[in-house]
Amino acid sequence: MKWDLLLEWMTHVGSGPWSVFRDAVDELDEGAAGDHEHEQVFYRNLRIALSDLGHVDFFVGGTHRWQVRRPVLLGLAGSATEHVFSGGRTSVLAKCLAGTAFDAGAVVTIGESRPGLSRIHIDGDPNTLHSAAKSLGIQYLPKAAARLTAWLPMLRKTLNSARMAEEPINWTVRSLSFRDARWVPERLDNTVREYTNRHGVRRYLLAIGRRRVLHEIEKRAAVYCAALIRNERIVDYSYRNQTLRVPFWAPLPGEHARAASLASGSLAEVVDKGLVFRNIDPPLASALMVTLGQGIPMPEV
Amino acid sequence: MPFTNDDRYVLWNYMLADQCLLSNSFDGVVQLTITPQALSRVLEGAGGGGLSPDEAEADLTAAVAAVYTSKVLASPRKLRSLKSSDPKEVPYATSFLALSVLAAFHMRTDDEHSGRAFYPRLASMLGCELTGSSHPVGFEGGVFLELWEELDLWLTQHHGRRLAIPDSTSLRRYIALPFAHVPLRQVDLERLPQFFETHGFEPGERPPIDRLAYDLYDGSGAWRSFTESGQSALQDPHRRPFVVRQVAHELERWDGSRTDSTGARVASIELGIDIRQRRAQLHLLARRPAGFPDLIEDSELVFEAGQEGWYAPIPLSAEDGPLLSGLKVRGALGNERFLLQLRSSDAVPLTPGEEYTGFVSDRVLRSGARCAVLCRESIVDEVARFLEIVGCEQVRPRYDETIPAGWCLFMGIRPTNSCPPPPGLERLSLESSVTLVPTGGLRLGRRWTWLAGALARVTVVGSHRGLIAKIDGQEAELDENGCLSVVALQEPGQHFIEIGNRIRQRVIIQQGTVHPGCEPWPEAGTTRIPVAIPAGHWFVIGASPGQCRTLWAPPGGALVRPDFRTQWAVQVGPEPGAIALHLHDEHDPDLSGDPTSEIAGLPRASSAAEHPTCRWEETIYQAGIRRPRLLCYLGCPSAQLSASWRHLLDLARARKREIRRRCG
Numbered sequence: 002m003k004w005d006l007l008l009e010w011m012t013h014v015g016s017g018p019w020s021v022f023r024d025a026v027d028e029l030d031e032g033a034a035g036d037h038e039h040e041q042v043f044y045r046n047l048r049i050a051l052s053d054l055g056h057v058d059f060f061v062g063g064t065h066r067w068q069v070r071r072p073v074l075l076g077l078a079g080s081a082t083e084h085v086f087s088g089g090r091t092s093v094l095a096k097c098l099a100g101t102a103f104d105a106g107a108v109v110t111i112g113e114s115r116p117g118l119s120r121i122h123i124d125g126d127p128n129t130l131h132s133a134a135k136s137l138g139i140q141y142l143p144k145a146a147a148r149l150t151a152w153l154p155m156l157r158k159t160l161n162s163a164r165m166a167e168e169p170i171n172w173t174v175r176s177l178s179f180r181d182a183r184w185v186p187e188r189l190d191n192t193v194r195e196y197t198n199r200h201g202v203r204r205y206l207l208a209i210g211r212r213r214v215l216h217e218i219e220k221r222a223a224v225y226c227a228a229l230i231r232n233e234r235i236v237d238y239s240y241r242n243q244t245l246r247v248p249f250w251a252p253l254p255g256e257h258a259r260a261a262s263l264a265s266g267s268l269a270e271v272v273d274k275g276l277v278f279r280n281i282d283p284p285l286a287s288a289l290m291v292t293l294g295q296g297i298p299m300p301e302v
Numbered sequence: 303m304p305f306t307n308d309d310r311y312v313l314w315n316y317m318l319a320d321q322c323l324l325s326n327s328f329d330g331v332v333q334l335t336i337t338p339q340a341l342s343r344v345l346e347g348a349g350g351g352g353l354s355p356d357e358a359e360a361d362l363t364a365a366v367a368a369v370y371t372s373k374v375l376a377s378p379r380k381l382r383s384l385k386s387s388d389p390k391e392v393p394y395a396t397s398f399l400a401l402s403v404l405a406a407f408h409m410r411t412d413d414e415h416s417g418r419a420f421y422p423r424l425a426s427m428l429g430c431e432l433t434g435s436s437h438p439v440g441f442e443g444g445v446f447l448e449l450w451e452e453l454d455l456w457l458t459q460h461h462g463r464r465l466a467i468p469d470s471t472s473l474r475r476y477i478a479l480p481f482a483h484v485p486l487r488q489v490d491l492e493r494l495p496q497f498f499e500t501h502g503f504e505p506g507e508r509p510p511i512d513r514l515a516y517d518l519y520d521g522s523g524a525w526r527s528f529t530e531s532g533q534s535a536l537q538d539p540h541r542r543p544f545v546v547r548q549v550a551h552e553l554e555r556w557d558g559s560r561t562d563s564t565g566a567r568v569a570s571i572e573l574g575i576d577i578r579q580r581r582a583q584l585h586l587l588a589r590r591p592a593g594f595p596d597l598i599e600d601s602e603l604v605f606e607a608g609q610e611g612w613y614a615p616i617p618l619s620a621e622d623g624p625l626l627s628g629l630k631v632r633g634a635l636g637n638e639r640f641l642l643q644l645r646s647s648d649a650v651p652l653t654p655g656e657e658y659t660g661f662v663s664d665r666v667l668r669s670g671a672r673c674a675v676l677c678r679e680s681i682v683d684e685v686a687r688f689l690e691i692v693g694c695e696q697v698r699p700r701y702d703e704t705i706p707a708g709w710c711l712f713m714g715i716r717p718t719n720s721c722p723p724p725p726g727l728e729r730l731s732l733e734s735s736v737t738l739v740p741t742g743g744l745r746l747g748r749r750w751t752w753l754a755g756a757l758a759r760v761t762v763v764g765s766h767r768g769l770i771a772k773i774d775g776q777e778a779e780l781d782e783n784g785c786l787s788v789v790a791l792q793e794p795g796q797h798f799i800e801i802g803n804r805i806r807q808r809v810i811i812q813q814g815t816v817h818p819g820c821e822p823w824p825e826a827g828t829t830r831i832p833v834a835i836p837a838g839h840w841f842v843i844g845a846s847p848g849q850c851r852t853l854w855a856p857p858g859g860a861l862v863r864p865d866f867r868t869q870w871a872v873q874v875g876p877e878p879g880a881i882a883l884h885l886h887d888e889h890d891p892d893l894s895g896d897p898t899s900e901i902a903g904l905p906r907a908s909s910a911a912e913h914p915t916c917r918w919e920e921t922i923y924q925a926g927i928r929r930p931r932l933l934c935y936l937g938c939p940s941a942q943l944s945a946s947w948r949h950l951l952d953l954a955r956a957r958k959r960e961i962r963r964r965c966g
Contacts, residue, residue, distance in 0.1 A: 006744070006753070006755055006756055007744075009753065009814035010744040010746075010753045010756065010814060012814055012815075012816055012817060012820070013746055013753065013812075013814040013815055013816075013817060014746065014817060015817030015818075015819045015820055016817075016819065017609065018606065018607060018608045018609065018614050019614065020608050020609070020614040020615055021608060021609045024659060025744055027659075028659070028742050028743065028744060028756065029744075029756070058821060064596075064606065065606050065614065066607075068819075068820070068821050069817065069820045069821070070820060070821050070822075070823065071816070071820040071821060071822045071823060072816060072820075073823050088820070088823065089816050089817070089820045091813065091814040091815060091816065092813070092814070093813055093814075094816065138816070140822065140823050140825075141826060142823050142824070142826050142829075143826055144831065144888065147831040147888060148824060148826065148829040148831055149824075150831070150832060150861070151824075151829055151830060151831060151832050151861075151863065152824060152829075155861075156858075157856060157858060198602070199619060199621060200602070200603070200616060200617065200619070201617065202604065229858065232857075240937065282936070283886075283935035283936055283937075284833070284834065284885075284886055284888075284935055284936075287834030287859070287935060288832060288833075288834045288861055290834070290858075290859070291834045291835075291858060291859035291860060291861055292861065293858075294857075294858035295858060296836065296837065296857070296858055296859055297834055297835075297836040297837075297859045
């Protein structure tokens with residue numbers, strides 16, 4: 002599958018700049034090269050899939066570089082026996098892991114996370130799988146989503162430590178309107194603004210208060226910081242379905258999206274203008290929402 | 303079995319033959335150009351990289367010195383013992399001859415030797431004494447000559463190539479042999495970037511030998527910035543061809559870095575074109591030689607490190623016409639200054655790039671290759687006329703919206719008809735040397751290595767008519783566009799593409815492996831799962847006395863990770879009523895976690911009470927007498943919650959009574 006090949010190449014190379022990733026995508030799928038808008042959406046969707054599923058970190062340290070994660074067998078939420086193979090991956094390594102797990106009595110299911118990218122799901126005894134992974138040099142991380150929450154940045158801290166910025170001159174601006182639930186070509190206060198120059202470079206500045214102090218924050222985090230200062234609740238949690246839903250215009254910041262996706266080992270689904278993460282138990286939902294500054298979904302009495 | 307010096311020596315023989323003698327040639331003539339940098343590249347190319355130039359030199363020297371001692375000095379045949387027994391094998395003396403070239407390369411005046419002292423340096427590298435005739439012990443000039451001839455014969459008979467051998471009328475007959483391969487020494491090589499820059503050569507290019515010869519000597523005498531030794535090598539008609547070939551060799555390996563008169567390191571900005579949806583997208587492609595910073599920016603342009611040796615491309619739009627009239631972007635790293643420079647030109651040839659998919663600006667048009675030309679609108683008619691002559695077909699300029707205003711683009715030019723360009727369009731002259739251009743595929747590093755399953759397409763450009771293309775010794779098909787059928791390259795492993803006796807390119811097809819620099823995940827043994835607490839003042843309580851922490855969670859809530867397994871979070875105040883939140887903590891108290899992560903995200907946190915033992919039972923007791931609302935995230939049944947809370951409350955009461963009794 003072509004995106005498996007892309008992941009294999011990225012795993013071998015280890016890290017690189019965004020432009021090289023984009024060229025590699027074009028190389029494997031000429032259909033990706035369409036009109037500019039279509040291309041950008043295509044790259045973005047693939048990037049999000051690789052990031053949320055724990056294969057690759059993008060925009061490492063605020064740069065335009067990506068870095069592959071070490072191969073890892075991740076335990077899913079809600080079941081001690083269910084795992085997915087994540088991180089960097091090569092065809093040889095995947096074959097070895099599947100073979101070893103199968104020999105150890107595990108059930109190996111190979112599906113697709115998205116078209117062209119395999120999802121290797123392994124259901125088996127955790128201790129046996131831990132040993133099998135170790136023997137192949139693969140890390141083992143049980144209850145991965147819950148553990149990853151310990152490393153999530155608190156957006157309140159992100160906001161407090163954000164760099165103050167001057168408003169760029171001669172850049173086009175649009176703002177996120179919480180009322181309209183979309184980006185509007187206006188210069189609104191108490192929300193996040195997107196500034197774009199003619200070379201397509203974008204900056205996201207959070208305009209706070211009447212004094213219009215500007216803080217520069219990464220796009221997705223900036224949206225949640227804006228929600229925090231406006232005291233807007235934009236994340237919904239369903240106890241009954243164990244799903245976390247965010248609006249389509251406010252996707253979770255990268256690390257949060259990864260923790261949420263790795264609860265089920267699958268990408269968020271698009272449902273009714275929202276992104277829905279499944280298999281999220283209440284403690285995980287609470288931890289995610291706390292780090293996002295969205296409070297805790299208090300249970301019904 | 304241990305790896306002996308003799309094994310290492312033989313391995314060097316094969317590596318030098320493969321990487322130096324059987325790689326690309328100039329019209330079938332090859333040089334054994336050995337410098338410390340070249341040795342490092344040889345090792346890297348043979349898959350044994352990781353050694354610095356100095357280490358690679360030391361490795362070769364040690365291997366040759368050991369063999370010289372054990373084979374030459376210990377044998378009555380002396381230097382003859384380095385002659386090959388099997389004429390088909392790589393000549394046994396190859397590494398020894400390479401070391402002699404290295405000795406010539408290092409010749410300079412120092413405390414011990416004059417700049418002309420070759421034999422003392424060779425003796426020192428071989429680890430032996432000089433004889434009365436000032437030759438290394440065991441060395442015989444006549445045999446030395448025979449060893450070079452043996453190497454030449456092997457190349458001719460088995461690979462259709464000739465070794466660069468100086469004219470026998472040369473005065474210093476034996477020394478001339480190694481000198482033929484490095485007529486310029488280190489000090490002159492360091493000045494070459496200045497020569498390349500002033501004469502408009504581009505990094506990595508393979509220029510026609512006659513043009514280099516003209517610029518180095520024929521035009522206006524020996525290039526004056528060379529040392530006296532370098533200039534005299536150029537003036538010597540016997541050594542001049544070798545100087546020119548060595549310069550060509552260096553140019554092929556030049557990464558574009560040079561130093562300007564102010565001391566700033568300068569690298570070129572190229573232009574690149576991608577064709578997408580039939581529209582041409584133009585980019586600025588800046589070279590990034592070793593040592594250049596990760597980021598160079600001015601008020602508008604930001605050059606960020608891209609793939610190895612380059613900055614990431616910056617797309618140009620219709621408004622960027624003025625940038626093409628010349629651009630300089632300055633940067634600094636510590637005390638060092640850097641400059642990225644795009645030279646102004648009215649017409650820019652773009653040819654298939656070896657390192658980038660699409661077209662990259664070049665110094666000339668390449669014969670037989672599909673090229674593009676970007677030119678100012680003001681000269682479009684003149685350029686079109688010339689391109690029609692060299693391409694033998696009608697051309698039309700393009701004015702896509704993506705092309706900077708004031709400029710236009712000619713695409714799909716396949717120049718075949720060599721004719722001199724009109725004045726002012728010298729950059730559009732035709733270059734006919736044969737080159738292999740790989741396009742696409744998933745490349746592993748800068749060398750000719752690709753991932754299995756994602757091969758490049760390989761095109762032969764330049765005048766290759768009459769030359770046979772082979773892959774792994776088997777004739778390979780070339781289509782009318784010069785595209786090589788690469789079916790034979792599918793299998794992982796090492797392959798060789800040969801184009802007559804001009805080019806022998808090693809290609810490696812490799813399965814992916816895991817890069818050692820992949821970012822590790824947190825270890826399960828040290829990552830403790832936190833617990834979320836709602837906004838407000840809470841006591842977090844475990845099952846045993848002493849397991850109690852108090853905290854103020856901000857409006858969005860907080861994550862806590864006490865060093866015990868939490869069971870309840872309790873909120874009590876001076877007012878009536880309380881809340882007891884049942885927690886499902888997955889904490890393993892045996893884990894040795896990072897203590898700094900004990901309580902996260904709390905601007906006003908106090909992690910422990912002054913008397914935690916008292917606080918535990920007191921907190922539970924105070925909550926208990928207020929009849930708290932019992933809540934649970936996971937929806938535990940209320941009967942279960944009540945029982946659990948009652949149990950804790952009983953424990954706390956018992957503990958409270960015990961303390962009171964103890965205190966008397």
